[in-house]
Amino acid sequence: MSFSASVKNELARVTSGKVCCQRAEFAAFLRMGGNIRIGGKRQISILVNTENAATTRKYFKLAKDLFCVEAEISVYRKQKLRKNQVFGLYLPPQPKIKKILQLLGIENEDALWGMGQDDAALNKVLAKVVKKDCCVRAYLRGAFMGGGSITNPEGSYHLELVCTDVAHQKYLVNLMQVFDLNPKTGTRKDQLLIYLKEAEKIIDFLNVIGAHQALLDFENTRIVKEIRNNVNRLVNCETANVNKIVDTGMRQVIAVRIIEQYLGLANLSPNLKETAELRLEYPEASLKEIGEMLTPTLGKSGVNHRMRRLEEIAEDLQKSKAKTNPKASRHRAKNTH
Ligand SMILES: [Zn+2]
Numbered sequence: 001m002s003f004s005a006s007v008k009n010e011l012a013r014v015t016s017g018k019v020c021c022q023r024a025e026f027a028a029f030l031r032m033g034g035n036i037r038i039g040g041k042r043q044i045s046i047l048v049n050t051e052n053a054a055t056t057r058k059y060f061k062l063a064k065d066l067f068c069v070e071a072e073i074s075v076y077r078k079q080k081l082r083k084n085q086v087f088g089l090y091l092p093p094q095p096k097i098k099k100i101l102q103l104l105g106i107e108n109e110d111a112l113w114g115m116g117q118d119d120a121a122l123n124k125v126l127a128k129v130v131k132k133d134c135c136v137r138a139y140l141r142g143a144f145m146g147g148g149s150i151t152n153p154e155g156s157y158h159l160e161l162v163c164t165d166v167a168h169q170k171y172l173v174n175l176m177q178v179f180d181l182n183p184k185t186g187t188r189k190d191q192l193l194i195y196l197k198e199a200e201k202i203i204d205f206l207n208v209i210g211a212h213q214a215l216l217d218f219e220n221t222r223i224v225k226e227i228r229n230n231v232n233r234l235v236n237c238e239t240a241n242v243n244k245i246v247d248t249g250m251r252q253v254i255a256v257r258i259i260e261q262y263l264g265l266a267n268l269s270p271n272l273k274e275t276a277e278l279r280l281e282y283p284e285a286s287l288k289e290i291g292e293m294l295t296p297t298l299g300k301s302g303v304n305h306r307m308r309r310l311e312e313i314a315e316d317l318q319k320s321k322a323k324t325n326p327k328a329s330r331h332r333a334k335n336t337h
Contacts, residue, residue, distance in 0.1 A: 012054035024135035025142035032146030043093035255314035
């Protein structure tokens with residue numbers, strides 16, 4: 001089951017005890033996911049499709065409890081080849097449907113065409129739906145159930161609401177701002193989106209809409225992921241250090257080899273000779289480790305000083321070799337004739 005589906009399954013069991021909040025949630029669910037149909041004789045019906053059976057059952061029950069309307073649940077597949085089932089909540093034409101349409105600000109058929117066109121009109125309608133502070137959470141829960149989704153926190157963090165119109169998008173953003181959620185808005189093809197990318201904000205949102213189990217699951221996954229990332233970062237960090245030690249060690253070994261070839265280690269001072277020999281023997285040892293092997297032992301910076309001296313000597317030897325080399329090659333060239 002997707003993480004989205006498990007959040008919705010959880011929320012399908014979360015219903016406020018207050019009628020004001022129940023109405024608000026139902027209104028948000030319809031506004032996000034509902035299709036209003038006008039049939040013959042101007043009869044209006046409503047269909048809301050979801051991919052979650054528990055969601056559909058929840059609002060089927062709310063429709064019955066709140067408005068005593070006739071309602072039907074239908075199950076079908078979107079396309080023949082698609083595995084995902086679609087669950088439809090259908091509210092057929094009936095006199096009582098008016099009460100539900102009023103929730104959406106539809107007093108008559110003409111109002112249908114003006115839906116969502118105007119911020120002020122929408123705010124007026126929704127002021128009657130989201131009456132009290134307690135209803136804000138319920139409205140957001142309904143909006144998530146009708147048009148929301150969330151990715152599995154194992155991957156990247158993303159929670160979104162797909163809105164039907166700009167006015168409602170603005171309205172939802174304002175509601176989310178009540179909880180300092182700082183949602184972003186955007187579009188995908190012809191969809192209007194509101195989304196959250198920060199784990200902290202997603203957790204806050206799940207808390208606001210009452211998805212407490214999902215919140216805990218999200219947190220746990222995030223913690224495990226962070227520990228795993230930190231361990232990886234540490235391992236990478238240590239590998240980088242080891243590489244640095246090996247690189248430095250190899251450079252020093254080369255310096256000692258040059259000295260050995262052009263000067264002879266025996267011609268170094270006893271201190272430098274001992275350090276050079278240890279470096280040849282232990283190319284991968286750190287400066288600290290080499291210092292501990294010296295007699296008497298020497299600190300890291302002391303060893304570092306000696307290594308630099310060895311590298312300087314090697315460099316000087318190389319330079320003088322470069323100066324003498326052309327002669328040598330000319331000499332060889334002469335001999336071959
Ligand atoms: Zn309320």
